[in-house]
Amino acid sequence: MMNVGDKAPEVLGLNENGEEVRLSVYKGKKVVLYFYPKDNTSGCTAQACSLRDGYEDLRKAGYEVIGVSVDSAASHQKFIAKNNLPFTLIADTDKKLVEQFGVWGEKKMYGRAYMGTFRTTFIINEEGIIERIITPKEVKTKEHAQQILK
Template identity: 45%
Template sequence: MAERLIPGDIAPDFTLEDETGKSVSLSDLRGRKTILYFYPAASTPGCTKEACDFRDTLGSLKAAGYQVVGVSPDSVKALAKFSEEEQLSFPLLSDEDHAVAEAYGAWGEKKNYGRSYMGLIRSTLVIDPEGKVSLAQYNVRATGHVAKLRRDLKLDN
């Protein structure tokens, strides 16, 4: 299991395909503040709630200089369906081998009904324009997370 990132760390570079099949690299996102959020599975209730919360606040996040990017272990095809169904207007990146999640400390041991297994840990990292982590949140809850993130970023709700 990878170490969790903390503020001040350099965000690991990556290149992943988005829901349209286009390659997106962290270096492509430089110059603006980026909210990189990791979620376990597209089209599940919690992940849908979180994605829609980001979608519904995207205008105010953009106005504050933030761009939002979601990352999950789903296939490009699953992400395309999810994005279309929920009318998401920000990129969703496919990390099928979970290498990026591991690099960001968002892949690790989870427990469910007494069973332990490896999986994606719902996490959000804010990366500054120079590529450094300015905020790292792990084991976040899907419901209410975007509102809490906005408070932590000192943005008005």
């Protein structure tokens, strides 16, 4: 599990185009690394659209946004196109990043237990250090961009 004060990993994974995403590319900016359960589900779409709608304000405040789920690159490409998302999405199909950040685990819905991603946002500062974590209970999907800017 990654905590406030920890150094984030340099290599984050492969994006929707199969390109390696490195933290050093964003040097001098704060990175909003947000983990979400699944492309094209209501809560995840609301969260992505909030970040899309607040993207210019986030950029003006010095942030760059990167989304992460265990969906495939092809799924991410469709999700980006359908919702006109201006930021990259990491396809963490091997679950390496979700496990490294401690956001993968047992979830329960309708009495059924299954493994999944806990909706969590990590704010990484210009030096690559985690400075804030918005936990699953705190994330407000419909107003996530404003939540980050506060």
